[in-house]
């Protein structure tokens with residue numbers, strides 16, 4: 001049980017006209033190896049929660065325990081927190097300050113008892129993960145990079161320390177689509193290899209794809225905490241609380257309404273694709289929409305029916321998807 005919040009509250013500027021209660025009596029446990037997504041409207045307390053868990057601020061009330069020890073207790077080893085918990089803050093690029101990329105990305109390793117070779121190998125790998133060529137960038141100034149590149153450099157600096165727990169606050173905002181995909185896949189791989197991940201994001205699809213569990217905050221309190229598919233099934237609560245809905249789930253539900261036997265709780269693109277592809281693996285004679293949808297109700301067994309709201313010129317599979325390989329009729 002690595003991280004546990006017990007009735008944690010946090011108030012900014014208490015006793016002043018600027019007083020703001022950002023986290024309110026919040027209890028939450030993140031277990032070893034989990035990938036937990038955190039969502040909620042702007043201002044609901046997500047970044048404050050991240051900073052509390054990272055030990056950057058201390059609760060006004062309540063406790064935060066790591067492996068059962070209070071991280072704000074007098075005897076807690078704060079170096080252990082720095083070694084084991086990696087934090088990508090909301091705008092990490094503002095923390096770049098060293099004269100070269102190599103110095104910046106290795107900054108977090110300065111007190112690690114690793115050899116210089118081990119440090120260099122880790123920095124090289126972290127930069128590679130973030131799509132940089134170590135030899136090409138190591139001597140450059142971080143200030144000469146673009147906004148998105150600076151963000152990737154800053155994330156590399158956190159990954160280089162190989163944290164056991166990785167906490168990320170909106171890490172994919174500002175990355176281009178390919179960079180975002182690659183980074184999310186990397187997070188998935190780190191998680192499969194044992195890294196515990198807590199990620200704040202407004203990107204519902206990213207969380208649906210990778211998180212085991214979703215936590216939704218509202219006004220500093222816990223509104224929902226449950227398995228990803230269950231939380232995303234609650235469309236109304238998500239919409240009402242400013243959290244994006246999961247497009248894959250919406251597509252799966254639309255197909256279910258049209259008679260496809262897609263399992264409830266389908267939220268991942270791979271799951272949906274697998275199901276749809278399984279239906280297309282038909283003998284040649286079945287390579288048309290009717291064949292691909294043999295389990296659909298009779299009245300929707302052709303593309304025109306299934307796509308009655310599509311523009312006239314795309315109301316058949318061949319037209320709609322003329323660039324798709326034979327038999328890849330999705331609707």
Ligand SMILES: Nc1ncnc2c1ncn2[C@@H]1O[C@H](COP(=O)(O)OP(=O)(O)OP(=O)(O)O)[C@@H](O)[C@H]1O
Pocket residue numbers: 012013018020021022040041042043044045046047048049090
């Ligand atoms: N430094 C600060 N001083 C005073 N109040 C603050 C401070 N930082 C945040 N707050 C307030 O605390 C509340 C929670 O802020 P927080 O930054 O944790 O929200 P958030 O969920 O991360 O929002 P966003 O999605 O916009 O990043 C907000 O009402 C905010 O105005």
Ligand SMILES: [Mg+2]
Pocket residue numbers: 046047048090169
């Ligand atoms: Mg925030």
